Amino acid sequence: MDPIKAYAEQSFGVFPEFIRLQAQARPDHVAIICGDAQITYAGLDARADRIAAALQRDGVRPGGVAAICALSSIDYMAFFIGTLRTGAAIAPLSPSATPDQLQAMIADCGASHLATDAGVSAHLSEASGAVEAKRLALDPGAEGQALDDWMAPEGSKPEVIEITPDMAFNIIYSSGTTGVPKGIVQSFKMRWPHNHLGETVGFGPQAVALVSTPLYSNTTLVHVLPTLAGGGTLVLMPKFNAHAYLTLAEQHHVTHTMLVPVQYQRILAEPDFDQFDLSAYTLKFCTSAPFSAELKAEVLKRWPGGLIEYYGMTEGGGTCALIAHQHPDKLHTVGQPMPGHDIRVIGPDGSQLPPGEIGEVVGRSGAMMTGYHGRSDKTREAEWFSPEGERFIRTGDLASVDEDGFFTIVGRAKDMIISGGMNIYPADLEAILLDNPAVADASVVGVPSKDWGETPVGFVCLAEPGAAEPADILAAANAKLGKMQRLSDIRIIDTLPRSAIGKVLKRELQEVYAAGE
Numbered sequence: 001m002d003p004i005k006a007y008a009e010q011s012f013g014v015f016p017e018f019i020r021l022q023a024q025a026r027p028d029h030v031a032i033i034c035g036d037a038q039i040t041y042a043g044l045d046a047r048a049d050r051i052a053a054a055l056q057r058d059g060v061r062p063g064g065v066a067a068i069c070a071l072s073s074i075d076y077m078a079f080f081i082g083t084l085r086t087g088a089a090i091a092p093l094s095p096s097a098t099p100d101q102l103q104a105m106i107a108d109c110g111a112s113h114l115a116t117d118a119g120v121s122a123h124l125s126e127a128s129g130a131v132e133a134k135r136l137a138l139d140p141g142a143e144g145q146a147l148d149d150w151m152a153p154e155g156s157k158p159e160v161i162e163i164t165p166d167m168a169f170n171i172i173y174s175s176g177t178t179g180v181p182k183g184i185v186q187s188f189k190m191r192w193p194h195n196h197l198g199e200t201v202g203f204g205p206q207a208v209a210l211v212s213t214p215l216y217s218n219t220t221l222v223h224v225l226p227t228l229a230g231g232g233t234l235v236l237m238p239k240f241n242a243h244a245y246l247t248l249a250e251q252h253h254v255t256h257t258m259l260v261p262v263q264y265q266r267i268l269a270e271p272d273f274d275q276f277d278l279s280a281y282t283l284k285f286c287t288s289a290p291f292s293a294e295l296k297a298e299v300l301k302r303w304p305g306g307l308i309e310y311y312g313m314t315e316g317g318g319t320c321a322l323i324a325h326q327h328p329d330k331l332h333t334v335g336q337p338m339p340g341h342d343i344r345v346i347g348p349d350g351s352q353l354p355p356g357e358i359g360e361v362v363g364r365s366g367a368m369m370t371g372y373h374g375r376s377d378k379t380r381e382a383e384w385f386s387p388e389g390e391r392f393i394r395t396g397d398l399a400s401v402d403e404d405g406f407f408t409i410v411g412r413a414k415d416m417i418i419s420g421g422m423n424i425y426p427a428d429l430e431a432i433l434l435d436n437p438a439v440a441d442a443s444v445v446g447v448p449s450k451d452w453g454e455t456p457v458g459f460v461c462l463a464e465p466g467a468a469e470p471a472d473i474l475a476a477a478n479a480k481l482g483k484m485q486r487l488s489d490i491r492i493i494d495t496l497p498r499s500a501i502g503k504v505l506k507r508e509l510q511e512v513y514a515a516g517e
Contacts, residue, residue: 004231008195014163014188015195016084018229019045026231029205032074033252034236039074041231044081050151051082052158058134060112062087062161065171067111067133069093069102069120071238072215075138075147077224079115080215087161089168091183092216095120096500097173099127101181106131109171109183109373118142165189171373172218172314183373184314190367194222195229201308202255202282207232209256210249212240212263217501218314219288223258232256242266246276253280255305260502261291264299265441274302281305287312289502290409290427292434293331296324309334311409315382317393318343318363320407333406334399341365344392345401350384358400358425360413362392369393398425415506417446417454422484424456429485432477433458438468443496443504444487447513455488459509461495489513 004021007013019041022029027042039047055066066083068090070076083090091109093102102124106114114133116124118141124131128143135144169191173181203209209227211234213220227234235252237245245267248254259267264286267273284303287310299307306326311334312319320343322335337343344352345359353359362384368391371379384392398416399409410425417424426444433442441461449455460473470490478486491513497505 008229012165012189012192013195014084015169015191015225015229016048016081018195019048019081022228022231026205029231030233031228032077032234032236034072034074034238037074039078044074044078046154047075047078047151048081048085049158050154050156051079051147052085053152053156054150055083055086055088055113056158057152058112060086060088062163062167064088065091065109065111065168066113066115067091067093067106067109068115069095069124069216070115070117070138071095071119072211072236073117073138073238074236075115076215077228077234077236079136079138079147082158084169085158085161087163087167089171089185091171091173093173094214094216094500095123097181099124103127103130105173105181105183106133114144115147116142116144163188165192166370168370170221172216174314182375182378185370185373186314186316187370190316190369191225193367194225201226203227203230203232205231207256207282208235208252208254208280209233209258210235210237210245210252210254211258212237212245213258213260214500217288219258219260219501222287222310223256223285227256242270243272246270246273246278249278249281250276254278255280255282256284257281258285258287260288261286261295262289262498262502264291264295268295268298268302279304283308285310289504290430291334292431294434296331297328300325300328311335311407312363313393313395314369315393316363316365316368317395318361318365319367322406327406330404330406333402333408335407336405337363337407338365342390342392343407344386345399345407346384355401355403358398358410358423361395361397361399361407361409363395364390364392415445417444417456419446419449419452419454419456420484421453424485426456429456429458429477429481429487432480433460433473435480436468436473436476438463439473441496443506443509445506445509445513447488447510449488456485457489457491457513458487459491459493459496459512462492 023041023045031041031044111133115136117138121143137144137146169188171183203226281304283306307324309322318341319338320335343363347359399407411427429444439460440463446454474490497508
C-alpha cells in the first residue's frame, strides 16, 4: 500500500509526518507558492527540520510554545511545521490585534520564541520591550535574528519526538474585540481528522488551493492542512484583493479555495469576473460568517465547481456541512451534521428541543478543544453535558433544525434583541434589508430603549451612492416586518466593520450609534 495512504488510515498520526512522507514520495513537487517564490516538498521538509533543530538547540521541548505573527509566507508555514516537530505547540497570532493584546497573548501562552515580519514588528514596537520571547525575523526589517542565520545548518535533523494525542498542537486566540482573547487549545488528536479530507473532496497531489484568508485563523488551517497532507500545492495570498485573486486563480489553474462570504461577494462584484477562466475549480468552501442563500445561489450559477459551506467553531464540537450543489433547496441552511458529529439544539434550561424550535446549538465530535488556555472557568462555561454524561461544546449560536436534519442559524445568542419582552433575531431583519436593491450590505444591532429595553437599528451600505434615503429604507423594511420586529432607525455607512475573516463587529456598530456618529 502507498505509505502516505497507509499513514492516513491509522487511528492517529501527526500532520508534520505527512510533509516528510510527501517529500520522500514526490520531492520535486511544488508545495507552496507565494508571489514569485516557491518551495518543493523536499525543500519544505528540510527547512522545517532546520527550524525544529534550532528550536531544540534553544531548549524547546514537548509542552513548550512558539508564537508567530505575520502575513502568509513560505517561511510562516515552515516555522509552523518545524515547531510541531519538536512536540511544542504553535501559537499563530493575529497581526490586526493591538500591540497590548499581542504582548498579552504572547505572555499568556508562554511562548519561548516569536517570529514576525517587518509589518508586525513595526506595529508591535511600542510594546516590544515587554516581550520576553526570543525574536526571530521572517524578512528584512523585522526585529530579531534573521531566520536564515538562526536556523540549524543545512542538512540538520531534529531529535525525533514521540507525539501523543493529547499534546497541544496549537493555541488559537479567539477574535475578541476588547480585552485579551481566550487561547483555544487544540490537541494533535483534534487536528488529526482534518488531514483525512483527501479522497472525499479531492485534496490529492493534483490539488491547487488558493489561500487568501490569514494563516492564524482556524478557517484557513482546515483548508491548508489537508492540502499539504494530500501532497497538493498551496498558493498563498498575503493580502486579499478580488481582482488579484481572480488573476492568481486563472494563472495557477486553482482547483480548491476557502473563502468567507464577504470575499465571495467582492469577487463576484468584479466587473470582469466572467472573463476569467475558472474552469479548473473542483470545490469551493465557505465558513466563519453568515452566508446568504442568494449569494450561495449566485456562486453556484456563475462559478464552476461545487460549493460546500462548513458551520462550526474553532473550539470544535460539531460541524455541519451543506453540499450546496447537491441541495439547492436548502441554501438557507448550514447543512447537516458531518458523519460522527452529534449536534443538538437546547433550550435555556439545557433540555433538548424538538425540530422547528429555536435554541442554542451544542456539538460533540472527535474534534474538540482541550479547553481555554489557563481559563478553566471559561472552559466550564463553554461545556454542556448531555443526560448521558457526554461532553458537548456550546456555540452561543441560535438555530432550529428541520425534519430533514438541516440546521438554520438565526443569530448569536448574545446578539439576540429582547424588545418589549419579545425575542428579535437580527438575521431575520438583515434578510429583509438585503432584499432592497438599493442595499449592498446590512447589519442589525440592538441599542438601549427607554420604552422597550432594547430596539433594533439597521446599518446599511448602499449599492450606489445616493441610491436611497434612510427613511425610505426604513419604511420599506418595516412594511415587511411584524409589529414587534420593526426597526427604529437606519444608519447609512460606507462599509461594515469586519474582522479579518469577515465577521461583522457588531459591538463597534453599537458604539458608533451610542456616540451619535
